[in-house]
Amino acid sequence: MTLSGGDHRTTAMREDSGVDAKSFEIPKRLIWEAWKRVAANQGGPGVDRESIELFRNRLARNLYALWNRMSSGSYFPQPVKEVLVPKGDGFRPLGIPTITDRVAQMAVKSMVEPGIDAIFHSSSFGYRPNKSAKQAVAQARRNCWRYDWVVDIDLKSFFDTIDHELLRRAVEKHVTEPWARLYIRRWLESPVQKQTGELVARDRGTPQGGVISPLLANLFLHYAFDRWVQTEHPEVPFERYADDVVCHCKTKQQAEKFLSVLRERLTACGLSLHPEKTRLVYCKDGRRREEHTHTKFDFLGFSFHARTVQDREGNLFTGFGPAVSQKALTRMSKAIKSMDLNRSTSLTLPELARRINPMVRGWVNYYGAFYPEPLKRFLIRIDLRLGRWARNKYKRLRGHKRQSWAWLKRLSGESRRGPACRHGWFNAPHGTGAREMGEASRQRHELRMLGRHNLRVEPYNLQRRRGHGSGLAGVAAAMRKRPRGPISNGNATTTRQATAPSSSYVSMMIIGSIITWTKDQLSLPQLNLAT
Secondary structure: OOEEOOOOOOEEOOOOOOOOOOOOOOOHHHHHHHHHHHHHHOOOOOOOOOOHHHHHHOHHHHHHHHHHHHHHOOOOOOOEEEEEEEEOOEEEEEEEOOHHHHHHHHHHHHHHHHHHHOOOOOOEOOOOOOOOHHHHHHHHHHHHHHOOEEEEEEEOOOOOOOEHHHHHHHHHHHOOOHHHHHHHHHHHHOOEEOOOOOEEOOOEOOOOOOOOHHHHHHHHHHHHHHHHHHHHOOOOOEEEEOOEEEEEEOOHHHHHHHHHHHHHHHHHOOOOEOOOOOEEEEOOOOOOOOOOOOOOEEEOOEEEEEEEEEOOOOOEEEEEEEEEOHHHHHHHHHHHHHHOHHHOOOOOHHHHHHHHHHHHHHHHHHHOOOOOHHHHHHHHHHHHHHHHHHHHHOHHHOOOHHHHHHHHHHHHHHHHOOHHHOOOOOOOOOOOOOOOOOHHHHHHHHHHHHHHHOOOOOOOOOOOEOOOEOHHHHHHHHHHOOOOOOEOOOOOOOOOOOOOOOOOOOOOOOOOOOOOOOHHHHOOEOOOOOO
C-alpha cells in the first residue's frame, strides 16, 4: 500500500505486498482506516502539541513511521496529557493521548472490538455499536414501571481504579493477536503528564479519554458486574452505560440484600461504591404510595420521578418516568448564556442559525425523546433571547416585544416553505438564495423582511388576555391555558403532560423555528400499561 500526498487529498492506493520481514503482520490498510476515524473525531493535541492538521501535513510519513514501529514491536506510546474538565463542584481528569497514539489505539480497537463486543450483555449500552443512551433510558423506564425499587449505583473513580492484572487476564482471554496484547499493556502502563509537567506512573486505571479505554472498561465491568449479576442474581434486571448503573428490585429487602452483596463483589474486583451517591430509590407514583427518603434518581441526563400523565382514555394519573434533569438544564442554560445571543447584532439571522442550530438540534433529539415538557420550557427562554436580539438589531422593533416575536415567527414560516427547510430547520428565507448572497445582500434582505412584517403582522398570540396582563408573566399565564392534544413519537412509548401549549403558540422561534413543535409534536404519546 502506498500513501501519496501530504494534504487533504491523501488516499490509500494499493494493498500490502507483504510484511514478512516484520515481527508482526499488521496490514497498512488497518492503519489508514484508523487514521480516517481519528481525523473524523477531531480532538485536541496531546503532550507533543501536534494537532490533527499538523499530523495531516506529513500524513504519509507519519502513518508509515507508525506502521513500521508497530510491525517491528518498537512502538512505545508517549505519556498521556491530563486535562481537567468541570464536573459538579469539582473536576474530572481526562487523559488525552497524542494523535499518533490515537491512531494506534484505533487500529487495535478496530481489530479486536467485533469479537469482544459479541460477548457483552444486552443491557450494556455504553460505547457499543448499535447501542445508545436513549435505548438505556427507554429500558430503565420500562423496568421502573414493573419494579418498585431501584438501586442507583455510582462507582467511585472507576476509570482511575481498574485493576491492571484482572484486566490483562480478560484481554488475554479474548484478544488473540500478540501485538494487540503487547500494545494494550503498554498503553495501560504509560505515565500521565500533569498540568505542572510532572510525570506520574500508573499501576491502576485506564485514561478516560483514550480511544480504547471505553472498550477496556466495558470488558472489565462485563466480568466484574454484568456476568456476575447474570449468574448470581438473574432476577435483578439492570441498565449499564459504562460506569453508570441502575438495577431494579421487587422489594426493599431484596434491594438492600443485593446492594450488600454487590459491595463485596466490587471490593473483590478492586472497585468501590460512592458512599453518598449510591442509594435505594422508591419508584413512587399514583399506585405506589409508600414513603421513602429517595423517590427520584438521575440517569444519563434524565431525571426519573413521579409525573402527571394520561392514559389512552384520556384519564390523568401520576406515573413514573424520565425527563431532562435539572443538571442538564443548567448546563444548557450556561451554554446559551455564554453565546450572548441577544448582543450578537453583527450576525445575520442565517449566521445565527448556523451557530446554534447544531447544539439545539442535539438537545432536542436526545432530551426530547421522553416527556419533553421541561425541555420546551427551556427552549422558550431561547425564544426570548432571540426576541431581544431582533430588538437590539433593528430600531423599528425596539420596545415592541410582540412585534419582534411575530417577525421571527413570520420569517420562520416563510423559511419552512423552502425545499432546504423540509425538515423544519432554519437555513435561509425561501427564495433569497441567502447562502450565496454577500453580507450586504443579506442585510438588505432582512431589512426588507422587517419592513414587510413590522407592525402589520398578526400578533404572535401573546396579546393581553383577560386576567393575564402583559409581559413575560402574561405570556407564562397564557401558556398554561393552552389546549392539549395526543401524539405519537415513533417507537418510544412515553406520556404527555396535562397542559401542553398548542401549535398556535409554540412554533418555537429558535431562529425562526429551529424546532417546529406542531400540535402533534407538543403532546406526548399515551402510556401503554400493557407493555
